[in-house]
Amino acid sequence: MGQWINSGHGRSGLFILASTLLLIGGRVLDGHGTLSLGFSAAGGLIALLALLLRAFSARKGPLSIRAAETKLLYCQLIATFGLVLYGLQRTLFSECDSQLFTLALWIAWPIFWIVGTVAMVVLDFATDPMRLAGAAETRRVSSATRAGLTVGLALCLLVVVNFLATRHNQYQDWAYFQTARPGSATMNSVKHLDEAVEVLLFFPRANDVGERVATYLTALNNASEHFSVQSLDRLMNPVQARKHRVRRDGTIVIARGERRESWTLSTELKKARRQLAKLDQEFFKRFNKVVAERRNAYLVTGHREINEAVADDGSHSRKKDRVVREVLGYLGYNIKNLGGGQGLSNAVPKDADLVMILGPQEAFLPGETEALTSYLENGGRVLIGLEPEGQALPTQLAELLGVQLVKDKVLHSRFHLRRKFDLSDRELIVFILFSSHPSVKTLSRASRKVAVAFDGVGHLKKGLGKGGQVARKIDFTVRSVADSWADKNGDREFNKDSEKRRVYNLIAAITLNAKDKGDKDGAGRAVVVADSGLFADEFMRSRGNLFLLNDSLRFLQGQEALAGTIESEEDKAVQHTRDEDVIWFYGTVFLVPLGVLGLGLGFIRRRRRGLAKTQQNKGQST
Structure with missing residues (x-):
């Protein structure tokens, strides 16, 4: 036994035994009091004994291998330093206020221990035959030292990667089919x-x-x-x-x-x-x-809105508000109709948290206008979608809100969708210009990825507010691009003499004065859209339109902080603008065939050059 301990393997074995006892006492038996302390104390004493034996061998051992023993001593000192850091991390600094210092100790001690221990074991195995021969091979010792340090550092890299993976645990799914992530x-x-x-x-x-x-x-x-x-x-x-x-x-x-x-x-x-x-x-x-408090959303009826199943030359043969109702359901609303039969001519119901007016085609009665105006003045929340072909805002309501609809449709020659592949497609405009207002919070953050699609949109302009004053606060949240124009004569062509290319306001978010100036929640709010068609089922397939509706509803209820996206990995039909169609057309008809032809010609030319060079070399050798 004494001979084994005095050998190189014995000293390395003692150190590894000491490390094992320390780890068992500090981790496996943690919380067992005396037993844990006994294992840790035994491990510390054995580690000290192994270090003293190594130092004695480096100082008093055979002169021929003393240089190798010195390198072994250095390696064991590095590994022992790692055990000292481990002990400090488990005792003195276990409840250190500095989280950064604690993390540094947590990752430093295994690095020192692994580098020193691996280098020591590799060098010990390489030196053992030299002890028997009584002579050291300098190159072999240096090579073993480098190999041990290299392997130790490689293992340390795994420790660091494992540490980072534990601290920053992230899951990535690269499969074709993926589960939706939280939006x-x-x-x-x-x-x-x-x-x-x-x-x-x-x-x-x-x-x-x-x-x-x-x-x-x-x-x-x-x-x-x-x-x-x-x-x-x-x-x-x-x-x-x-x-x-x-x-x-x-x-x-x-x-x-x-x-x-x-x-x-x-x-x-x-x-x-x-x-x-x-x-x-x-x-x-x-x-x-x-989790959501149940609220009541009233959809105004009786004026041939898009939420009514009224036959009219096929344009209102069925309801077009299925998606709108689904979104309201997601947000915790009970959906009810509000028309003459439900008392709209007298007053908006007291339990109404939201009123939606979606594309009225017929005029409101005076009593209905008065009821909606009173509801807004008393802190009501209203979402209004208008139509260039439909009814404008009643005068009393327009004066309160401070905006009015201009029925000239906003067109664009390039930024539009394709449906009939004629000039009428210019009405299907797609825009990505959003303000930083809370009612378009999600859209402004994702403007490079999503857009709002309109189906024949008018535009809004400010008007005088009630009592000769402009409404408390009006924000135009969605605008057209600079080279859009308002089609005054309905020919869907730009006329320099009567029409102008400029930016047009398409959606407005309005906050009215509260009767009590200190009551922010009591302020009436409204979102006015110059095209109710974007809320129809056909256009609610667009993610941008869904985000617009969701953010608008959150703004109206004062829940701007809850606005955001809902993720889906479901495949969607791809729709291109006119510019994109042009690119795809010329790309598939001309660019791709020309590219294939160019590759073929290049290959043939290269092959012919090779053949010519081969024949030339043969002629010279002949």
Whole structure:
């Protein structure tokens, strides 16, 4: 035993034994008091003994291998320094106020220990035959030292990468099919929770669909202390399953107190792909039903609005507000109609949190105008979508809001969609110019990715407010590009003599004076859009239009902080503007064939040059 300890392997073995005892005492037996202290003390003493033996060998050992033993001593000193840092991190600095210093110790001690230990072991194995021979090979010692340090540093790189991966845990899905990620609207809703919400996932163990849903919820779980996620096996937790009325695997339950919402996904990945692609959309809808206060949204009827199923030459043969109703449902609104039969001629119902007027084609009665004006003056919230072919704002309402509709349609020769491939397409304008107002918060942040599409839009201008004063605050949130024009004669062509190319205001956000100046929540708010067609189902397929509606509703209710996007990985039909169509046309008809032809000619020319050079070389050799 004594001979083994005095050998090089013995001293390295003692050090590794000491390190093992220290790690067991500090980690495995942490919290066991005397037992933990005993293992740690034994490890420290053995490490000190191994270091003293190594120092004695370097100083008193055979002269021929003393240089190699000195290098071994240096390596063991580095490794021992790592153990000292480990001890400091576990004792003196375990509750250090400086988080940065604690992290530095946490990652420094294994680096020193690994570099010193690996280099020591490699060099020890290389030096052992030299001890027996009584002579040292300088090159072999240097080579072994470099090899040991290289391997040790490579292992340290893994330690650093593992540390960074632990501290910055991120999940990336590079598959063609991906699960939707939490959108900013969902994240903002979770961040502003003030009561505990629990999400229960009833999936079998090791289920692919369950793992994808859990990954989606991880980001939300980290966003708020009031949000928690629990994965349960339905068969192993029958009490919880009965409590939440879960009868099938794949059920997701969102619960807050006595309120709960649930829906079921397929547990087979192939069948659940479409559901996972729209997971954020579905979760946002269910989540808001649980956490949002129920509000009442009244849709005005009786004037041939787009939310009425009134036959009129086929233009109103069916309702066009299905998507609008879905969005209102996501945000926690109860949807009701408001017309003459519901008392609009007298007053807007007291429980109305929102009134929507979408494309009226007929004039309002005086009593209806008076009721809407009074509702706004008393802090009401109204979303108004007008039509160039429809009715303008009633005079009394326009004076209160301070804006009026100009019915000349705004056109553009390039920034428009394609539908009939004629001049009428110029009415389908697409714009990405948004202000920084809260009612277009999401659009302004994502303006390079999304746009708002209009279907024959007029434009707005300021008018005198009630009592000869301009309305309290008017913000034009969406504008046309600079070379748009208002079509005065309806020919859809630009006429230099009567029409001007300039920027036109398309949407206005208005905040009225509150009766009590200190009551910000009591101020009336309105969003006026110069084209109600963008709220029709056909145009609500555009993400930009959806963002506009969502942000406008959040602004009207004073919930600007909750505005954001809803993510979806579902494939969408691609729509191109006229400029994009031109690029695709010329690219596929001319550029691609010319590119293929050029590559072919280049290859043939290169091949001919090679053949000519070969023949030339043969002629010279002959």
